[in-house]
Amino acid sequence: MQITKQADYALRAVIYLARLAPEQKASTSAIAQQQSIPPSFLAKIISQLSIAGLIHTARGARGGVSLARPSADISILDVVEAIDGPITINECTTNPSICPFSADCSLHDLWCSTRSDLIRKLQETSFSQLA
Numbered sequence: 001m002q003i004t005k006q007a008d009y010a011l012r013a014v015i016y017l018a019r020l021a022p023e024q025k026a027s028t029s030a031i032a033q034q035q036s037i038p039p040s041f042l043a044k045i046i047s048q049l050s051i052a053g054l055i056h057t058a059r060g061a062r063g064g065v066s067l068a069r070p071s072a073d074i075s076i077l078d079v080v081e082a083i084d085g086p087i088t089i090n091e092c093t094t095n096p097s098i099c100p101f102s103a104d105c106s107l108h109d110l111w112c113s114t115r116s117d118l119i120r121k122l123q124e125t126s127f128s129q130l131a
Contacts (some may be wrong), residue, residue, distance in 0.1 A: 001118070007083040009037045010045045014079050017055065018071035018131035025064025045083065052082035071131055077122035087122070089115045 003011075012035040020026060028046060032039040046065060049055045056068050067074065081087065090111045092099040099105060 001087070001089055003080055004084055006041070006045060007080050009035070009041060010049060010079050010083045011076065013037065013042065013045060013065075014049070014054065014067070014074065014127055015130050017065060017067050018074075018127035020066070022070075023066070025058065025062075025066045027064050031065065048083055049079070052078070054078060054082060067127075070128070072126050072128035074127050075123050076125045076127075076130075077119060080122060087115060087119050089118070 013031050016031050016035055017026060028042055029039065031037065032042045037045075046055065046057060050057050053068055054074055056066050058064060077087070086094065088094055090107075092102065092105070092108055093111045093115045096102040096108065099108070102108065
């Protein structure tokens with residue numbers, strides 16, 4: 001499994017925000033510059049993170065971007081799934097009925113346990129730990 005470049009950028013943007021003082025806001029241009037994220041790509045990412053309820057955005061002279069909740073309450077999984085959707089190792093882990101081998105597949109349990117382990121690890125890791 002490999003996360004998308006968009007999810008990688010989103011993770012770096014949220015880490016940047018997690019390092020700010022509470023209630024402090026950052027401009028998207030500052031995030032883009034400090035994290036080497038193309039500004040037009042960051043705009044799309046910020047929109048997705050805002051829709052997911054992970055960040056707040058405000059326009060204007062005193063506007064900017066900030067976390068919507070404490071960094072300890074935002075997990076890596078929250079951000080990855082906001083950008084890439086649910087974690088899947090193989091499509092059969094979320095819908096076994098699509099696999100013609102589901103009744104007798106020696107890989108299914110491995111894929112499911114691997115997916116569970118990955119989700120648990122990403123869910124347990126908060127941005128306060130990374131900041």
